[in-house]
Amino acid sequence: LKADPALAIAWVGRGFALGKLGRYEEEIICCDKAIELDPHCSDAWVGRGFACGMLDRFEEKVWCCEQALALDPENATAWNNKGVALGMLGKFEAEIRCCDRAIAIRPRYLSAWVNRGFAYGKLRWYEEEVLCYDRALKIYPFYFSALLKKGIALINLKRYNEAREVLDRALTVEPDDPKALYRKGLALSMLSRHEEAVACLEQALSRDPGIADAWVVLSNSCFMLGRLEQSARAFDQAYYLDARDVRMGMRRGLSMLKNGRFDDALRSFSEVFGILLR
Structure with a gap:
């Protein structure tokens, strides 16, 4: 940024680093600066949405993901993140649809498979939930989140x-x-x-x-x-x-x-x- 303060992707990167430190309000400011410099930067909208989610601003996160998807409909991360936000708002069937879109774009997307399973669990469709975690574990057998959530689903199935x-x-x-x-x-x-x-x-x-x-x-x-x-x-x-x-x-x-x-x-x-x- 010292060399080129108008480089939008550098502002996105700075925001990402701040988010890793838990400074989400500052991450949003950086993403806003990136969007101001380059309104077509879908990564800035995704980053902004992630930070909003970490601040429990889930409706705003959905909106940010939709802005990213308007620019890049094949952005699997934006579909997955939108699904997570919808799930946090209690819209689990909509979350599943978003995860389906993410997986269609990126079939080995671990997080999307796990989020899809979690949404099925919230709907008490535990058999379908287990199948999602099995797909994730087929890709990476040591994925802790999938193992833990599969264990919980199996308990729910007795x-x-x-x-x-x-x-x-x-x-x-x-x-x-x-x-x-x-x-x-x-x-x-x-x-x-x-x-x-x-x-x-x-x-x-x-x-x-x-x-x-x-x-x-x-x-x-x-x-x-x-x-x-x-x-x-x-x-x-x-x-x-x-x-x-x-x-x-x-x-x-x-x-x-x-x-x-x-x-x-x-x-x-x-x-x-x-x-x-x-």
């Missing part, structure tokens, strides 16, 4: 032994991941292997004590083993976390309402109701 095996594979890639440890503990609990479940859940919670669902499952497994005091302590911790998350979710939703972000507010309130119904 295929607990298969889920445990897949989660074991995930843990060979990321041995300390608390989400994978929790889900493996859940699968073991559902198989009535409570001693193993407790050990797994305690590992998960030592790494992330904020997983309320893991405390609930730990409470249940301890109860089944006759460890009533430990069961009660785990349940109390889950209740404390749920109450905290409800308060935070309500405050976040009300703030979004005041700022006119109605879809985001609805999503936040839906998460609160999910906690209350657990």
Whole structure:
């Protein structure tokens, strides 16, 4: 930029670097500068959309992706990112359609296959979800996100032994991941292997004590083993976390309402109701 301050792609690159540092507002400013210099720079619109998504501005992210696609309809990244944003707005069938477009352009697009599966999962179409993760894992067998999400989908299908095996594979890639440890503990609990479940859940919670669902499952497994005091302590911790998350979710939703972000507010309130119904 010192040599040529009018080089649009350099502004995109600067924005990308700032985004890697978590400075998303500054990334947007850089992308805006790139668009001002070159209105046909689709990469700038994609970068801007990504930053908006990281700031939970999902409607704006959709709009940015649409601007990119108007310039370059074959931009697989823009289709995938638009799908992610639509999914965050609860529009899962639209997300699947966007992922389909991304995959048609780039058939080995790992992220698009995983996002497609995630959207199917949100629609409770778990068999289709598993197939998407299988496609991703055929391309790259050690893709942690696909392994973890496949394990979760298999739990939802009550295929607990298969889920445990897949989660074991995930843990060979990321041995300390608390989400994978929790889900493996859940699968073991559902198989009535409570001693193993407790050990797994305690590992998960030592790494992330904020997983309320893991405390609930730990409470249940301890109860089944006759460890009533430990069961009660785990349940109390889950209740404390749920109450905290409800308060935070309500405050976040009300703030979004005041700022006119109605879809985001609805999503936040839906998460609160999910906690209350657990």
